[in-house]
Amino acid sequence: MGEFDLIKRFFTRDTRAPQPGVALGIGDDCAVLGPTPGAQWLVSTDMLVEGRHFLSTVAPERLGHKALAVNLSDLAACGATPRAFTLALALPRADEVFLEGLARGLFALADAHGIALVGGDTTAGPLNLCITVMGEAPAGQALLRSGARAGDDLYVSGSLGDARLALEAFRGSVSLSAQDFETARRAMECPQPRVALGQALRGLAHSAIDVSDGFVGDLGHVLARSGLGATVQADALPRGAALAHQPLALQRLCTLSGGDDYELIFSAPPAARAAVQAASAASATPVTRVGRLEAEPGLRLLDAQGQALDWAVASFDHFKS
Amino acid sequence: MGEFDLIKRFFTRDTRAPQPGVALGIGDDCAVLGPTPGAQWLVSTDMLVEGRHFLSTVAPERLGHKALAVNLSDLAACGATPRAFTLALALPRADEVFLEGLARGLFALADAHGIALVGGDTTAGPLNLCITVMGEAPAGQALLRSGARAGDDLYVSGSLGDARLALEAFRGSVSLSAQDFETARRAMECPQPRVALGQALRGLAHSAIDVSDGFVGDLGHVLARSGLGATVQADALPRGAALAHQPLALQRLCTLSGGDDYELIFSAPPAARAAVQAASAASATPVTRVGRLEAEPGLRLLDAQGQALDWAVASFDHFKS
Numbered sequence: 001m002g003e004f005d006l007i008k009r010f011f012t013r014d015t016r017a018p019q020p021g022v023a024l025g026i027g028d029d030c031a032v033l034g035p036t037p038g039a040q041w042l043v044s045t046d047m048l049v050e051g052r053h054f055l056s057t058v059a060p061e062r063l064g065h066k067a068l069a070v071n072l073s074d075l076a077a078c079g080a081t082p083r084a085f086t087l088a089l090a091l092p093r094a095d096e097v098f099l100e101g102l103a104r105g106l107f108a109l110a111d112a113h114g115i116a117l118v119g120g121d122t123t124a125g126p127l128n129l130c131i132t133v134m135g136e137a138p139a140g141q142a143l144l145r146s147g148a149r150a151g152d153d154l155y156v157s158g159s160l161g162d163a164r165l166a167l168e169a170f171r172g173s174v175s176l177s178a179q180d181f182e183t184a185r186r187a188m189e190c191p192q193p194r195v196a197l198g199q200a201l202r203g204l205a206h207s208a209i210d211v212s213d214g215f216v217g218d219l220g221h222v223l224a225r226s227g228l229g230a231t232v233q234a235d236a237l238p239r240g241a242a243l244a245h246q247p248l249a250l251q252r253l254c255t256l257s258g259g260d261d262y263e264l265i266f267s268a269p270p271a272a273r274a275a276v277q278a279a280s281a282a283s284a285t286p287v288t289r290v291g292r293l294e295a296e297p298g299l300r301l302l303d304a305q306g307q308a309l310d311w312a313v314a315s316f317d318h319f320k321s
Numbered sequence: 322m323g324e325f326d327l328i329k330r331f332f333t334r335d336t337r338a339p340q341p342g343v344a345l346g347i348g349d350d351c352a353v354l355g356p357t358p359g360a361q362w363l364v365s366t367d368m369l370v371e372g373r374h375f376l377s378t379v380a381p382e383r384l385g386h387k388a389l390a391v392n393l394s395d396l397a398a399c400g401a402t403p404r405a406f407t408l409a410l411a412l413p414r415a416d417e418v419f420l421e422g423l424a425r426g427l428f429a430l431a432d433a434h435g436i437a438l439v440g441g442d443t444t445a446g447p448l449n450l451c452i453t454v455m456g457e458a459p460a461g462q463a464l465l466r467s468g469a470r471a472g473d474d475l476y477v478s479g480s481l482g483d484a485r486l487a488l489e490a491f492r493g494s495v496s497l498s499a500q501d502f503e504t505a506r507r508a509m510e511c512p513q514p515r516v517a518l519g520q521a522l523r524g525l526a527h528s529a530i531d532v533s534d535g536f537v538g539d540l541g542h543v544l545a546r547s548g549l550g551a552t553v554q555a556d557a558l559p560r561g562a563a564l565a566h567q568p569l570a571l572q573r574l575c576t577l578s579g580g581d582d583y584e585l586i587f588s589a590p591p592a593a594r595a596a597v598q599a600a601s602a603a604s605a606t607p608v609t610r611v612g613r614l615e616a617e618p619g620l621r622l623l624d625a626q627g628q629a630l631d632w633a634v635a636s637f638d639h640f641k642s
Contacts, residue, residue: 029398047409049446077350088368125370130451
């Protein structure tokens, strides 16, 4: 069976019962989508390359999951309802086991979020996955990095750092128990985009971003776009279950600078604390209040004793690639 | 200057004066777009890989042009008005000359078609360009492959075959004069997407597709989706200026099976002939009537004498990679 027959076999689905907003899926020069009247359309694209975004050891199913998850996470950060995505794929060879697994992981996550594959492209080439996602939000309600206000509480969803811990274990710089390794590896390979939380925060949070590069770096984007500073209780950052067994220095490294977490950082006014807890409960997504946004520029990290933590001094060069 | 500074330098543009339909461009987790009320949204994605879609000898400016052109051609085939696109880029290294040229070619074509770059991603990796385009058409007016009807006239825009001729010249299988080589090379590297023609054909053409794989193959998609057959005057297919200097057998190969042409094949009822000519004139795009769609399945190719041309016998294995 040739490459294109394989692609067709695994990536063509019955589109006779169209999903909401999809007038025409795969099979023409373009997909035809029908935006909900009054909605804005949110778009993001991510490209995944072997060695940069995933290791060659990843199971195809998990790769399919992750390729879509990191894109859904961008929609989540904007509070959007996922609608449609395209997939472009460069493959070094037509491998049936690989494609079957990739499609399975991809569609399982797509179905869980009601998002339809509406277009694609396949070519021979070094392994590369490029997904573009589209979602909707009522006009003016998308959560943006620029909306944060001084005095806002700062929150983070779920937990941070296990994905980075897994990477360090793969690199051989830390040694984990079998159970912690599996926990951390799952965090790295199977991130859960916080789509339900993002939607629940519409009209409530002032700003949001997802954690792809690391808490400090991504919070920095919010501060820069909003023209604000922040004080963060660094040791209050929720850490992953595997990371919790590690020394404090490694915990700080992985929660503050880990990356690949795909949790949401968001801000909301103190008056909305009960509503934020309700949104957390409604979306079955834990959230932790970790600091406060302030007019004074800069990021101030405090340890558990309330002492300033000089993160610039806490070297992580040892771990950075 | 690092990779990301270079990207920022060449691909960040002033978005304070937003383009139609773009509420927020690059800089957040998602772009925010405002579809025109009542419009449908058309989406297509194409991934370009070195050696498959372009040669390593291509000038960066032409590569930038072509990466967007092949995507705009999909919007043209649906009669859509271009609105927004995303660009994901894997680069083996940060090369200032390359990126400057790429951005220049890309934005020149984007500006010519009023389409805004609204999102992107950049990573280190083997050279790969993935563009997703979005456009609009009034609800129900998108041109589709499936709309063709028996009795329709069959048309093709512009001319065919010069892109394939250039590829053969690069492969060394044909030898061209310097002028013909430049003409053919420009066709291969700088295709002009027929966006204006596509829009002019809305409400007029019954079906359309763009020629990326070759006339016979792409017409086959229309016939399959519409459940029809066709008779085509093969020697009436408009041939490129360089190809016109070549022997008839090579002309037939390059027009029928060349590929990479990015012209439109479309069908319209005979009663619309004057209107088709008016659309051609209004969009300053030549169109040629080359055959007719019929209820009888299959593709019948006729030569200039009206004799059946057995294309399966006219071997082109010599040229196929």
